[in-house]
Amino acid sequence: MSHLKNDLFLRALLRESTPHTPVWLMRQAGRYLPEYCQTRKRAGSFLALCKNPAFACEVTLQPLTRFGFDAAIIFSDILTVPDAMGLGLYFSEGEGPKFERPLTREWEIRKLAVPDPNVELRYVVDAVAEVRRALDGRVPLIGFSGSPWTLACYMIEGGSSANYHTVKTLAYARPDLMHHILDVTARTVTAYLNAQIEAGAQAVMVFDSWGGALSEAAYREFSLAYLRRIAAGLIREREERRVPSIVFTKGGGLWLEAIAASGFDAVGLDWTMDIGRARALVGERVALQGNLDPAVLLAPPEIIATEARRVLDAFGPHPGHVFNLGHGISQHTPPENVEALVETVHNHRPQEQ
Ligand code: CP3
Numbered sequence: 001m002s003h004l005k006n007d008l009f010l011r012a013l014l015r016e017s018t019p020h021t022p023v024w025l026m027r028q029a030g031r032y033l034p035e036y037c038q039t040r041k042r043a044g045s046f047l048a049l050c051k052n053p054a055f056a057c058e059v060t061l062q063p064l065t066r067f068g069f070d071a072a073i074i075f076s077d078i079l080t081v082p083d084a085m086g087l088g089l090y091f092s093e094g095e096g097p098k099f100e101r102p103l104t105r106e107w108e109i110r111k112l113a114v115p116d117p118n119v120e121l122r123y124v125v126d127a128v129a130e131v132r133r134a135l136d137g138r139v140p141l142i143g144f145s146g147s148p149w150t151l152a153c154y155m156i157e158g159g160s161s162a163n164y165h166t167v168k169t170l171a172y173a174r175p176d177l178m179h180h181i182l183d184v185t186a187r188t189v190t191a192y193l194n195a196q197i198e199a200g201a202q203a204v205m206v207f208d209s210w211g212g213a214l215s216e217a218a219y220r221e222f223s224l225a226y227l228r229r230i231a232a233g234l235i236r237e238r239e240e241r242r243v244p245s246i247v248f249t250k251g252g253g254l255w256l257e258a259i260a261a262s263g264f265d266a267v268g269l270d271w272t273m274d275i276g277r278a279r280a281l282v283g284e285r286v287a288l289q290g291n292l293d294p295a296v297l298l299a300p301p302e303i304i305a306t307e308a309r310r311v312l313d314a315f316g317p318h319p320g321h322v323f324n325l326g327h328g329i330s331q332h333t334p335p336e337n338v339e340a341l342v343e344t345v346h347n348h349r350p351q352e353q
Helices: 008-013 034-043 046-051 053-066 080-087 106-110 122-135 148-157 165-173 175-199 216-233 253-260 275-282 294-298 301-315 335-347
Strands: 089-092 096-099 141-146 203-208 245-249 266-268 287-292 321-325
Touching: 008 203, 008 287, 008 321, 034 046, 034 053, 046 053, 046 089, 046 122, 053 122, 053 335, 080 089, 080 148, 080 175, 096 148, 106 175, 122 141, 122 175, 141 148, 141 175, 148 165, 148 175, 148 203, 148 216, 165 175, 165 216, 175 203, 175 216, 203 216, 216 245, 216 253, 245 253, 253 266, 253 275, 275 287, 275 301, 287 294, 287 301, 294 301, 294 335, 301 321, 301 335
Parallel strands: 141 203, 203 245, 245 266, 266 287, 287 321
Antiparallel strands: 089 096
């Protein structure tokens, strides 16, 4: 096993103390970086970029070369999972992700099966192994997946949705079918995350981006229940180290205590809740990851420094904080603003409020 030169991210996730707060950003490899746009052009498309391990490795490393992030996240997309389940993912310019064969009829739902991640998602597993080699212990590598509920939103809606009416109608009218989809997807996600861990991912994160669209009762039934199953099925230790897990429900602030009890080591927070209040609610049970509003990165560097210190001080001088945004970075972010953010996080010592 290669020795980690910087393991602050893994230590913070396990609520061990660190000399400064580690930082990485959701979607840190993306269109705000000109070098990403260049590689994407060479690859031909976003999906071609995801499906070629050499290109995926190249763009995974780009933000690390530019900024001093404390973690790498494998370059891929959550929608590779439904693609591997046979739905046919494609991206149409300006419209976001789409599926050729969304789940619309009962027989299509009934024949849904768990794919073998080492076959149907081989390109991701290979990219994880390649990035691990290329990182050479610089920082830990994060593997990820979408949550069953969030993946089901895309699988049933057939793409992005404004109000989730189709998927919610299925959940309310045919809970039996909805639970079948979520059950198959949860088993797929567990196998997929474990395949990434076996290939070298040193932490894993589950993106429940649309959990916050549900009522509390529906969230518990259709999202949280499956997140718990995933947490319970994850490989916990590899290469003689704990493999920490993170769950991120966007819009989940009101259900924080239930989420913190779901079996993950850390909880991602969107920007709506004060992270100090979140820590007061769950601080002894899980680490917290977040939670700067991504829009702050569109403001001048002095404002970014002030707002970043506000988040760090709200959490306070305690172990268990991984600095991040409350959601993915905007494609309109000037790269030099990210530099200002990383510098502030690495140099500020959180103050007790
Ligand atoms: O964080 C990282 O750097 C890793 C890469 C990553 C991507 N997508 C790359 C990507 C991760 C972790 C994701 C997760 C993802 N994908 C989520 C969950 C997180 C979230 O944002 O809530 C969701 C919901 C998706 C689905 C998805 N993929 C959408 C809706 C879109 C289109 C929106 C857009 O920004 O255009 C994508 C495409 C996508 N995934 C891009 C990137 C860099 C942009 C593609 C491009 O280059 O044109």
